[in-house]
Amino acid sequence: MRRVLQPDERRAELLTASRAVFASRGYHASGIGDIVKRVGCSRGTFYNYFDSKREVFAAVLSEMMTEVVGVIEPIDVQRDIAEQVRANLERLVSAIMAEDVLRVLFSEAAGIDDEGDEALRSFYSGATQRIETALKTGQTLGVVRAGDTRLLARCLLGLLKEPVFQARLYNEPIDVHALSKELLSLISGGLLRPLQH
Amino acid sequence: MRRVLQPDERRAELLTASRAVFASRGYHASGIGDIVKRVGCSRGTFYNYFDSKREVFAAVLSEMMTEVVGVIEPIDVQRDIAEQVRANLERLVSAIMAEDVLRVLFSEAAGIDDEGDEALRSFYSGATQRIETALKTGQTLGVVRAGDTRLLARCLLGLLKEPVFQARLYNEPIDVHALSKELLSLISGGLLRPLQH
Amino acid sequence: MRRVLQPDERRAELLTASRAVFASRGYHASGIGDIVKRVGCSRGTFYNYFDSKREVFAAVLSEMMTEVVGVIEPIDVQRDIAEQVRANLERLVSAIMAEDVLRVLFSEAAGIDDEGDEALRSFYSGATQRIETALKTGQTLGVVRAGDTRLLARCLLGLLKEPVFQARLYNEPIDVHALSKELLSLISGGLLRPLQH
Amino acid sequence: MRRVLQPDERRAELLTASRAVFASRGYHASGIGDIVKRVGCSRGTFYNYFDSKREVFAAVLSEMMTEVVGVIEPIDVQRDIAEQVRANLERLVSAIMAEDVLRVLFSEAAGIDDEGDEALRSFYSGATQRIETALKTGQTLGVVRAGDTRLLARCLLGLLKEPVFQARLYNEPIDVHALSKELLSLISGGLLRPLQH
């Protein structure tokens, strides 16, 4: 009945379980009970590793952040930029899809409580920051058109989030390749035909 | 103390109050108590008009939907299309901003429960449908480039949602005009400069 | 199963039950469950009337205070002072004995938590204040000897508390009359024989 | 990390730490964790030396008892009795003040649980016994007036406890000298002026 583990392992176990639980039921519908049942340990053990439900959620978030950001590769201006952007988008969407929790995050973002929202803010702030930096570099290189980079960064994030979110809402599969191509089209040429003078 | 009203008025009162409460606290943090206190009626009365918290949330959503969609005006191909799109976007963003509940919807969308998600699905389905129809018309007219309209519709929605969502998350004001212009730029020309062959 | 009462009655019921429960098990060992079981209502009902265990404890305290203080009668300087003091003491001890909760209060005074201790401070402050006022009046009338009234007030309270406390500790009955006489002796003549010059 | 000690040293260390912890937070608010953190050993070690929290509390109590009682010096009837009593009182109050745990004991005495109360009974029984013996001796010597010695002993204890208790409750400093003088006055002359015939 009692299974003694190294703290690191236990923590990892709990984190993995939390991720899965949050992913399948969302934040509010998940209980500590669901997490520990999955791990096969007691409630008390959970609270030896995390101070609160909020905290484990924040930890999951931060873990996600790291993993997802890792897939992005810097753009080499010497090579085909559009293709590199597309590849990055594809990897990004794949990573997001692979991480069910992120899909939860996209759908159930706020409304946890003040501190929970703080964790979210920091997550989004990190994500948007990165995009913004990339955009600014792009502008310097003359690859990205002028504009309010913060706003653009948020729009780009939205471009990515919404298809993922809705796919989850309707429980549809996502064709990662098709999505990344469509996103690239939008980014590189917009939606409207260049007809309208 | 006891105020007897026409059922319709009561229902409307409750709906308005619910909207305000959900808008200011989000779905999960709002309680039936907050709603009835605002209306000045009893809990029992609330349940005479709505079966559950979920149901009143769905009703609020549907009400919103109607109001927001109403601001969109059909595009007249004879006139400056880009400007008409911009104007529609501006009205749309304004409408959304005016309806705090929508902002809630954007941030705290899912995770209520299965039936709640159903309400959500119907909301998003309606919204996306409309955008999709518009896109298809645009394609027929040769104003919109080819592509998977459903996917594009979702992307467009994301483009709109995310800036609004993040502004709420950080409690920032939104410059409606600037946002609608930036959105138009993205839509009409994309993000990347046409340099990249 | 469901028993609907006027709020006042329910509150009174809960207060009475809380008093009894605290009295028999002390603060820490008492649970809300004990209280509601005694009343025959649900936990939820309890929380409709009191915000917390602490709050109901404070309410019990304040109720006690009122009842106990009520038994004290003002001293008439024209009549036999010692006898009046003794009678007051006797009534006081009787009242305290009648209120088991007070005996708890005397034994388990502090250590609830910061707010709980605040409630206690206010209880003791009230009690001591009254004694102090009486002492000052007595000094003015020349009936009470000079001295630090606050300190004296506390000492007097201790004189009263300790026998009651210990009687409870050993589960002994108290001979109210004997105690009040002994207390009077102490107050009027001290402990030591006047021999020692 | 692992520090192996003679059992006696370990036990002493734990006792000292427990005393400090109980003193600063009270019984209920103190946790085993606080104690072992202070000692720098593990929970398991604690339970090698004490069976329970209750037991360590009892041990602390008994240790206190010994130390405090030690300061009392026998009265020499040949010399100024009042002064000797006063000096004893002063040493006693000082000792109590020096031992914060005792102050805890005075405020949070009972309500631990049945066995905890047993420890308490034995503590109080010891203390009262000593006072009672002293009183009886005093009566034999004609220094102390007649009366129920057990009751008187408890009253005397109360006289001492309450000022200490309340000082702690309000977090006030104590003027040991002033207190011992006031106590002596009470003991030797009572509170009321000898006017009342």
Added chain:
DNA sequence: AATGAATGAGACTTCATTCAT
């Protein structure tokens, strides 16, 4: 003898919903 991860009962509290009045 020492460690410290694990336990699990039980505490308080919340709130959507019900139903007697």
Added chain:
DNA sequence: GATGAATGAAGTCTCATTCAT
């Protein structure tokens, strides 16, 4: 139709104690 007192399941979290190492 309206009321609001009552419900109770479910939630989060604590902590004295155990026991595999």
